Amino acid sequence: MADPIPFNSPYMTGKELFHIAEAKFQNRLAGDGNFTKRCHQWLQEQTGSSKALLTHSCTAALEMAALLLELQPGDEVILPSFTFVSTANAFVLRGAVPVFVDIREDTLNLDESLVEDAITTRTRAIVPVHYAGVACEMYRIMEIAARYGLKVVEDAAQGVMASYKGQALGAIGDYGAFSFHETKNVICGEGGALLVNSPTNTLQAEIIREKGTDRSRFFRGEVDKYTWQEVGSSFLPGEITAAFLWAQLQEAHWITQERLAIWHRYHCGLERLEASGAIRRPVVPVDCQHNAHMYYVLLSPELNRQAVLESLKRQEVQAVFHYVPLHDSPAGRRFGRVQGGLEVTSQQSARLIRLPLWVGITAEQQARVIDALEQAVR
Structure with a gap:
């Protein structure tokens, strides 16, 4: 009998364990060390995003985006029903209402022609999901969002290294979320990243990611101590995860x-x-x-x-x-x-x-x- 063919088999480049050992030798296993910085720089250069921030999952990146939107209970967010639960959960956690819109027959992506009819006075954002790494019709979605004053959060969990009209997925909307789960193309076991596509939102994103503190500014020497600034949580991954991911990004x-x-x-x-x-x-x-x-x-x-x-x-x-x-x-x-x-x-x-x-x-x-x-x- 022939050997079973698994649905997925996580790929390793061969450099992952070497980088993990290097992180240990540098005595830096907590987050935001040298490997995290390398990953941030690579993602920014690859996508053209203003700021890339590693997270411990794509779910975490979406939750950060929901916090950045400053949603209020009862606000509405438009998204497809054909998606992973995290796409909706991130906004429900903030008290928002996910409004499910149908998908296109061809790509299985959010049907951009139905988005406008779903908009109400409570709508705050549109969340296109790039299914199978194939882009939604982002220019049309961005045009609708601009006309109604809405934010766009791209769920690009499956979209690393994919693009729309030459522009990287995740870097077209206001925010983008990547996944590096072991089932994705580029992996680190569990992991993700938030792309912040406007420089004006970078500082707030850093604060939310660092438990609501300005710790990132402290390490850059911009403040003499860091303190609690606003609502946030611990969204950053450890350096071992970043070291593994760096080997993958290189390939x-x-x-x-x-x-x-x-x-x-x-x-x-x-x-x-x-x-x-x-x-x-x-x-x-x-x-x-x-x-x-x-x-x-x-x-x-x-x-x-x-x-x-x-x-x-x-x-x-x-x-x-x-x-x-x-x-x-x-x-x-x-x-x-x-x-x-x-x-x-x-x-x-x-x-x-x-x-x-x-x-x-x-x-x-x-x-x-x-x-x-x-x-x-x-």
């Missing part, structure tokens, strides 16, 4: 190219199956430069997804579904409201299967996955 361009090659092998190999009507392959608009974060297929409506997944499992292929739409969850019904019918969200989320994709998967293993999927949908 981020190569990692992205490897993943794109794997993605394209799937895309070519599944062309015939799409032509048969059994599946639909991902759609990437011409203005979106994606990062091959995932390869998913949408099953034909008459196929039973659970049966397909069970068939793949019997063939030693670990494929998985994705989000249960938030508006269908107990918390989503309790804390949020729905704008429109969300028919596309319900239909597409029920048809989606993600295939194994990780640096190191071989062409032979991908051929096995494709053959297994062909068998499963017969």
